[in-house]
Amino acid sequence: MRRLVQEAFLRQNLTLKAVLELNTLDAFQGVVRQGELIALLPRSALMQARLDPTLAVRAIADSHQERISSPPLTRxxxxxxxxxxxxxxxxxxxxxxxxxxxxxxxxxxxxxx
Structure with a gap:
C-alpha cells in the first residue's frame, strides 16, 4: 500500500513524509491515539476503526477521485x-x-x- 500511496503523491507533485510503516490495525490505532501521527488505511480496515470512539475516520477521496488518483489506489x-x-x-x-x-x-x- 505504501508504494501505491507514494506513487499517487508523486503524480500530484507532492512529497509524502512517511515516518512509520505498521502491519496491524492495533498498531495503527495505538500510534494514532498517541496524538502525533495520522494513518492512511485501506477501506477494509475502516470497519473496526470506526467502532473506536477515540478515533476520527475521514475519507480523503472526493467526487473528483479519478482526477486525484488515476489509476485508483487498489491492492x-x-x-x-x-x-x-x-x-x-x-x-x-x-x-x-x-x-x-x-x-x-x-x-x-x-x-x-
Missing amino acids: EVVLVTTRDRLQIPPIAHFRQLVKALYPQFQPQLSAVS
Missing part, C-alpha cells in the same frame, strides 16, 4: 496455501466460493490449480 489480494492442501474440503470450498462470487478472478484462481 491485489490472493489466496495462498500449499499444493497438498488444495483438496482439503474447507479450503476447496472456500476457493469455489470466491470463484463463484468474483467471476472476474476466475483466470487468476485457475492459474495456480
